[in-house]
Amino acid sequence: MIIDKNSPIPIYHQIEEQIKAKIENGFLLPDDAIPSEREYAEKFGVSRMTVRQALNNLVNDGFLVRQKGRGTFVSKKKVEQKLQGLTSFTEDMQERGMKPSNKLVHFEIIPAIESVASQLDVPVHTPVYEVKRVRLADDIPMALETTYLPANLIKGLTDEIINRSLYQYIEGHLKLEIDQATQQLEASTARESESKLLEVEKGAPILLILRTSFLKDGTPYEFVRSAYRGDRYKFIHQMSRNSNQS
Amino acid sequence: MIIDKNSPIPIYHQIEEQIKAKIENGFLLPDDAIPSEREYAEKFGVSRMTVRQALNNLVNDGFLVRQKGRGTFVSKKKVEQKLQGLTSFTEDMQERGMKPSNKLVHFEIIPAIESVASQLDVPVHTPVYEVKRVRLADDIPMALETTYLPANLIKGLTDEIINRSLYQYIEGHLKLEIDQATQQLEASTARESESKLLEVEKGAPILLILRTSFLKDGTPYEFVRSAYRGDRYKFIHQMSRNSNQS
DNA sequence: AAGTGGTCTAGACCACTAA
DNA sequence: TAGTGGTCTAGACCACTTG
Numbered sequence: 001m002i003i004d005k006n007s008p009i010p011i012y013h014q015i016e017e018q019i020k021a022k023i024e025n026g027f028l029l030p031d032d033a034i035p036s037e038r039e040y041a042e043k044f045g046v047s048r049m050t051v052r053q054a055l056n057n058l059v060n061d062g063f064l065v066r067q068k069g070r071g072t073f074v075s076k077k078k079v080e081q082k083l084q085g086l087t088s089f090t091e092d093m094q095e096r097g098m099k100p101s102n103k104l105v106h107f108e109i110i111p112a113i114e115s116v117a118s119q120l121d122v123p124v125h126t127p128v129y130e131v132k133r134v135r136l137a138d139d140i141p142m143a144l145e146t147t148y149l150p151a152n153l154i155k156g157l158t159d160e161i162i163n164r165s166l167y168q169y170i171e172g173h174l175k176l177e178i179d180q181a182t183q184q185l186e187a188s189t190a191r192e193s194e195s196k197l198l199e200v201e202k203g204a205p206i207l208l209i210l211r212t213s214f215l216k217d218g219t220p221y222e223f224v225r226s227a228y229r230g231d232r233y234k235f236i237h238q239m240s241r242n243s244n245q246s
Numbered sequence: 247m248i249i250d251k252n253s254p255i256p257i258y259h260q261i262e263e264q265i266k267a268k269i270e271n272g273f274l275l276p277d278d279a280i281p282s283e284r285e286y287a288e289k290f291g292v293s294r295m296t297v298r299q300a301l302n303n304l305v306n307d308g309f310l311v312r313q314k315g316r317g318t319f320v321s322k323k324k325v326e327q328k329l330q331g332l333t334s335f336t337e338d339m340q341e342r343g344m345k346p347s348n349k350l351v352h353f354e355i356i357p358a359i360e361s362v363a364s365q366l367d368v369p370v371h372t373p374v375y376e377v378k379r380v381r382l383a384d385d386i387p388m389a390l391e392t393t394y395l396p397a398n399l400i401k402g403l404t405d406e407i408i409n410r411s412l413y414q415y416i417e418g419h420l421k422l423e424i425d426q427a428t429q430q431l432e433a434s435t436a437r438e439s440e441s442k443l444l445e446v447e448k449g450a451p452i453l454l455i456l457r458t459s460f461l462k463d464g465t466p467y468e469f470v471r472s473a474y475r476g477d478r479y480k481f482i483h484q485m486s487r488n489s490n491q492s
Numbered sequence: 493a494a495g496t497g498g499t500c501t502a503g504a505c506c507a508c509t510a511a
Numbered sequence: 512t513a514g515t516g517g518t519c520t521a522g523a524c525c526a527c528t529t530g
Contacts, residue, residue, distance in 0.1 A: 010518060030464070036496060047520045049295075052497090060306065065463045069496055069527030076464025183483045187433040187453035187476035205451060207433035230433035237483065240426040256499060282515060293501045298516090315508035315515055 003044050011046055015054035023063055023074055033071045034064065088167055089135050089145065089226075098137040105132040105144075105197070107159050109151055116148045119212045119223040127151040131162055134197050135226075141198045143228040153221055176221065181213040185235060190227075198229050205230030249290050257292055261300035269309055269320055279317045280310065334413055335381050335391065335472075344383040351378040351390075351443070353405050355397055362394045365458045365469040373397040377408055380443050381472075387444045389474040399467055422467065427459040431481060436473075444475050451476030 003014045022028045035043070040051040055072060058064045065073050093100035111125035120128065128148045135143040147166075149157065154170065161169045170176050188206045195202040207228040214220050228235075247268075249260045268274045281289070286297040301318060304310045311319050339346035357371035366374065377393040393412075395403065400416065407415045416422050434452045441448040453474040460466050474481075 012518080038496085047522085049521090050519060053518085055497095066497060067528085068498070069529080071496060071528095073463070181485055183485070185431055185453070185481040185483065186479070187451040187474070189435070189451050203449070205433040205435050207431070207453075228433070233432070235431040237429045237431065238426060239429065258499080284515085293503085295502090296500060299499085301516095312516065313509085314517070315510080317509095317515060 001043070003046075005045075011044070012050050012053040012057070015040065015044065015046075015051060016057050019054065019058060020063060028074050030074050030076045032074045034074065036071060088165070089143070090165070093137045093142070096137075099139070101136045101139065102163060103134040103136065104159060104163070105134060107131050107162065112148070116223055120148065120150050120220050122150055129154065129157050133162075137232070140232070141229065142232055143226050144194055144197050145224060145226045148223045149221065153219070170221065176215050178221075179214050179218075181211050181222075184208075184210040187230070188227075194227050198227070200229055200231070207233055207235065209235070247289070249292075251291075257290070258296050258299040258303070261286065261290065261292075261297060262303050265300065265304060266309060274320050276320050276322045278320045280320065282317060334411070335389070336411070339383045339388070342383075345385070347382045347385065348409060349380040349382065350405055350409070351380060353377050353408065358394065362469055366394065366396050366466050368396055375400065375403050379408075383478070386478070387475065388478055389472050390440055390443050391470060391472045394469045395467065399465070416467065423462040424467075425460050425462040425464075427457050427468075430454075430456040433476070434473075440473050444473070446475055446477070453479055453481065455481070 001018050003011055003018075005011065007014065019028070019034065028034060037048050037051045037055065040054075041048040044051070055064060055066075059066055059072075062075055065075050067073065087095070090100045108130055109127050110130050112120065112122060112128045114124050116128060117124045117126060120126075122128075128150055131147040131149070133145050133147075134141055135145050151157075153176075154174065157169075167178065171178055186208045188208045190198060190200055190202055190204045190206050192202055194206065195204065198204075198206075207230055209224075209226040209228065211222070211224040211226070212220050213222040213224075247264050249257055249264075251257065253260065265274070265280065274280060283294050283297045283301065286300075287294040290297070301310060301312075305312055305318075308321055311321050313319065333341070336346045354376055355373050356376050358366065358368060358374045360370050362374060363370045363372060366372075368374075373396075375393070375395040375397055377395070379391050379393075380387055381389040381391050397403075399422075400420065403415070413424065417424055432454045434454045436444060436446055436448055436450045436452050438448055440452065441450065444450075444452075453476055455470075455472040455474065457468070457470040457472070458466050459468040459470075
């Protein structure tokens, strides 16, 4: 382990990366004590505060745990933040080791009904794209997904773009910055029309996911209603305690 | 604003709390610039590094945003974070404006079966508390919840503690630091036994939530299986696109 | 008693932004 | 050019844990 004091990369960041690498490569194992802050400071020829800045970042990222009077230790898990964050159906299935595919049921511009308009924060009857797809995993139906997009925001949409990647079109071509989404999950049972497309019995368990997605400036750009087969899909999700204690 | 240098509470924490209070009380509004680090240092008669530690914590908690060369500003949102993070049933129902209550079905120490043992990362047959409760909202059944806790970690549990607040006992009395949890959500239908306790028809939609919760050092301390009534409960959840860039 | 992380000081130079 | 946050130093005393 060696650092370059003349590098434009901050020293604390260099230290951080090297310790992180040791953890990820297995040179440092869970529950191992790492050298003390003073040891690192001497070894690298830097001040202890600089070492602390590196360690603080690793603690915040969940790689290390401090214990007063004892030392600093490698975290037990660092449960990978995998399925965190906004993922598309395609990304989601790939994470799960399945092959995603689509069947476009229909694609058209319609005037927004009230429930859609309110989610997208536009007046009722504003033109919106309605995209209805059966989502397959390993060629078996997984979900029935209906997406609504404001036509004046997501311009020039074609069925070809949808089949390639909607997110890439929005971020890459339209240069809009996707920020976050709110989801609602609830249990339901398959309606007649859904049961046929999903190839399950009528009344079979369905996981309904309603998602409204926003751009960086807060504009909603997408409202999605997905009906997942209860027998095939589990939604997985991580959350932390300290996100909002005040 | 004034700080007490002789207080056992660290100075940076005192500064932190006072700035946070100003934001929450509306004395500092979103996009407002706060005084510079040097101004704070002089005003409080402390070093700039101490001020920085306070501001860093507020930045990490999402209250402030730094901009190189410009200054430090109050975050736009911070309201959004609501139903984020790990919440108890009690907190969850209160957020939703409902009155939470419990009915203890049973409470005992049993040897862990395989599925529970693997979630809690202990050998099979290790003693665990099993706590089964009907969770009510406005006096109507909302969920059937079964919690498993390793008996050698969560010591001295009584039904009274459970009825008060399990989390407060773990954090306040046992001094363990709760960190994060992984959840699995799936749609199912009510079994005979569940339908009776939840007061729904057999076969009614059920939202199953399986949660494994971890301490700061990565030790799992709790595995919970909750069966929520599909007709009464929706799980709400926010996520951002850039959650995991390192 | 020795070592650890937690807190804190009083400076310093840098890159960046704004006027 | 003046002011800001970003980085860094070389110390210090504290409370805590362990031998």
